[in-house]
Amino acid sequence: MGTTQLESVQEPKYWHLKTVLSEALDSDFAVGEILPNERDLAARFGVARATLRQALEQLELEGRLQRRRGVGTTVAPPRxxxxxxxxxxxxxxxxxxxxxxxxxxxxxxxxxxxxxxxxxxxxxxxxxxxxxxxxxxxxxxxxxxxxxxxxxxxxxxxxxxxxxxxxxxxxxxxxxxxxxxxxxxxxxxxxxxxxxxxxxxxxxxxxxxxxxxxxxxxxxxxxxxxxxxxxxxxxxxxxxxxxxxxxxxxxxxxx
Amino acid sequence: MGTTQLESVQEPKYWHLKTVLSEALDSDFAVGEILPNERDLAARFGVARATLRQALEQLELEGRLQRRRGVGTTVAPPRxxxxxxxxxxxxxxxxxxxxxxxxxxxxxxxxxxxxxxxxxxxxxxxxxxxxxxxxxxxxxxxxxxxxxxxxxxxxxxxxxxxxxxxxxxxxxxxxxxxxxxxxxxxxxxxxxxxxxxxxxxxxxxxxxxxxxxxxxxxxxxxxxxxxxxxxxxxxxxxxxxxxxxxxxxxxxxxx
DNA sequence: GAGTGGTCTAGACCACCGA
DNA sequence: CGGTGGTCTAGACCACTCG
The missing domain is CATH 3.40.1410.10 (Chorismate lyase-like)
Incomplete structure (x- = not known):
């Protein structure tokens, strides 16, 4: 069979998500701006909330985002x-x-x-x-x-x-x-x-x-x-x- | 009702788990020793695997553990x-x-x-x-x-x-x-x-x-x-x- | 192939904040 | 009070390593 394995990404979803979000952050958001909440974002990208959170965690680790319970997720200023x-x-x-x-x-x-x-x-x-x-x-x-x-x-x-x-x-x-x-x-x-x-x-x-x-x-x-x-x-x-x-x-x- | 709220720990399970594991690592394990696998550990502590993993992640971040897919989790040497x-x-x-x-x-x-x-x-x-x-x-x-x-x-x-x-x-x-x-x-x-x-x-x-x-x-x-x-x-x-x-x-x- | 850690899901409840 | 992020569950499948 000609199983050409079309574009078997082999890249974790959360990793790809992180990349997409990171680029969106660069182009479409200003520092301090608040993002949609996690449930909405997850739905928008068609993934489970846990997966979305994994991407957000990485971005927060890199100093791109700031998350506060009861408040929301905002775009962080440069370190x-x-x-x-x-x-x-x-x-x-x-x-x-x-x-x-x-x-x-x-x-x-x-x-x-x-x-x-x-x-x-x-x-x-x-x-x-x-x-x-x-x-x-x-x-x-x-x-x-x-x-x-x-x-x-x-x-x-x-x-x-x-x-x-x-x-x-x-x-x-x-x-x-x-x-x-x-x-x-x-x-x-x-x-x-x-x-x-x-x-x-x-x-x-x-x-x-x-x-x-x-x-x-x-x-x-x-x-x-x-x-x-x-x-x-x-x-x-x-x-x-x-x-x-x-x-x-x-x-x-x-x- | 005398709801004295006995010992409402108010401490996340994974955090407590991390502490327990950390102490066990100090006393009962040698560098390089391999830990039981995640499914067993989770069962032993009566938590979901995801929760156990959250604790392991922290310990790995702190340089206490080393995890390798397909192999197992081992006690890391000092940094x-x-x-x-x-x-x-x-x-x-x-x-x-x-x-x-x-x-x-x-x-x-x-x-x-x-x-x-x-x-x-x-x-x-x-x-x-x-x-x-x-x-x-x-x-x-x-x-x-x-x-x-x-x-x-x-x-x-x-x-x-x-x-x-x-x-x-x-x-x-x-x-x-x-x-x-x-x-x-x-x-x-x-x-x-x-x-x-x-x-x-x-x-x-x-x-x-x-x-x-x-x-x-x-x-x-x-x-x-x-x-x-x-x-x-x-x-x-x-x-x-x-x-x-x-x-x-x-x-x-x-x- | 058997066993490991890595990813992902679809739910649930909790702690916290602000109106 | 409603909405947010934080925690937790019980499963499933995958990628990898090794005998």
């Missing part, structure tokens, strides 16, 4: 470039628009994975500083900064029991230390419940986990684990002295 | 740390274990997003070099390197029609140029069909997209778009002169 590099040493920070905001500070044991990076500080108590990074009025990252007690010996134990005030104290002490280098890694993760709440996302949302080790002369002075919203963020690194500028700075310069 | 920083200027490369392998080289127009970064080279033809990065015998990244003709004028047009030989020619010319800086960004994406094949994954698999702009005195000399397997890779950046070493190098030093 924000957030700088993850130098200029980090201004621990005090808080003034700039593109900065970290200390939220609170507790004390306790570090998770094993973190403790392993804080050489020698096996069972030691650490200060845990919670910070939020806000860009354009939107929180893009949540961080836990682990600072061994031994790194900031000057800190009086009863400076403030917890809260932002104490967080700022720890950061100030860290600043006084004078760090000489850091060591960073980026990987994909999913948001824990607490991070998800800070980032206004559902638990399990994809995040970029940036782990930074801060060195002082005496060794590792602190470890930071920052989780960035993977859907809305593009992490930028200024490895050169060259013209690395974030979008935000570009806008500021334009004015 | 590989791959260095994404200096030492990149050895364009010729190819000798080291942890290096890029040129695969082929074609010529054509750059995608608009890339062209926008190659200032001034709007409609110009560019060399497109395909490279694969292999670590521990496993390909971890696929790259497309876009080099405007004007960046490598010395390159004879008919050096080699395509293939690895020509790729090496382009890289050699680029090396002669002497670059003075680069500018990098990392974001989440999903693998295009061609990248997926190189990375031995299915299309749409989550990847970390590293976009690098290489500067020469005259401006942007080249743009690279590298996609790393998000499930198996941890990108590391040596921002300090300090002891940033990859796992591979550690092993090499140990010997």
């Amino acid at each position: 924000v470039g957030v700088a993850v590099a130098a200029a980090q040493h201004d621990w005090a920070g808080g003034d700039s628009d593109e900065a970290w905001q200390p939220v609170e500070c507790t004390t306790g044991k570090a998770p094993v994975a973190v403790a392993a990076m804080l050489d020698g500080a096996a069972g030691e108590d650490v200060h845990v500083v919670r910070r939020i990074r806000v860009t354009r009025g939107q929180s893009v990252a949540a961080e836990l900064l682990y600072v061994p007690r031994s790194s900031v010996p000057e800190l009086s134990a009863i400076d403030a029991p917890s809260g932002p005030a104490r967080a700022r104290s720890v950061l100030r002490e860290l600043h006084r230390l004078g760090l000489d280098g850091q060591d960073r890694s980026v990987e994909l993760g999913s948001a824990r419940a607490d991070d998800a709440k800070e980032l206004d996302r559902l638990p399990g949302a994809p995040v970029l986990v940036v782990t930074t080790r801060y060195f002082a002369v005496s060794g590792t002075a602190a470890v930071s684990v920052a989780t960035y919203r993977a859907d809305t963020c593009r992490l930028t690194f200024g490895d050169s002295g060259a013209l690395e500028i974030s979008h935000e700075e570009q806008e500021r310069q334009a004015s | 590989v740390g791959v260095a994404v920083a200096a030492a990149q200027h050895d364009w010729a490369g190819g000798d080291s274990d942890e290096a890029w392998q040129p695969v082929e080289c074609t010529t054509g127009k750059a995608p608009v997003a890339v062209a926008a970064m190659l200032d001034g080279a709007a409609g110009e033809d560019v060399h497109v070099v395909r490279r694969i990065r292999v670590t521990r015998g496993q390909s971890v990244a696929a790259e497309l390197l876009y080099v405007p003709r004007s960046s490598v004028p010395e390159l004879s047009a008919i050096d080699a029609p395509s293939g690895p030989a020509r790729a090496r020619s382009v890289l050699r010319e680029l090396h002669r140029l002497g670059l003075d800086g680069q500018d990098r960004s990392v974001e989440l994406g999903s693998a295009r069909a061609d990248d997926a094949k190189e990375l031995d994954r299915l299309p749409g698999a989550p990847v970390l997209v590293v976009t690098t702009r290489y500067f020469a005195v005259s401006g942007t000399a080249a743009v690279s778009v590298a996609t790393y397997r998000a499930d198996t890779c941890r990108l590391t950046f040596g921002d300090s002169g300090a002891l940033e070493i990859s796992h591979e190098e550690q092993e090499r030093q140990a010997s």
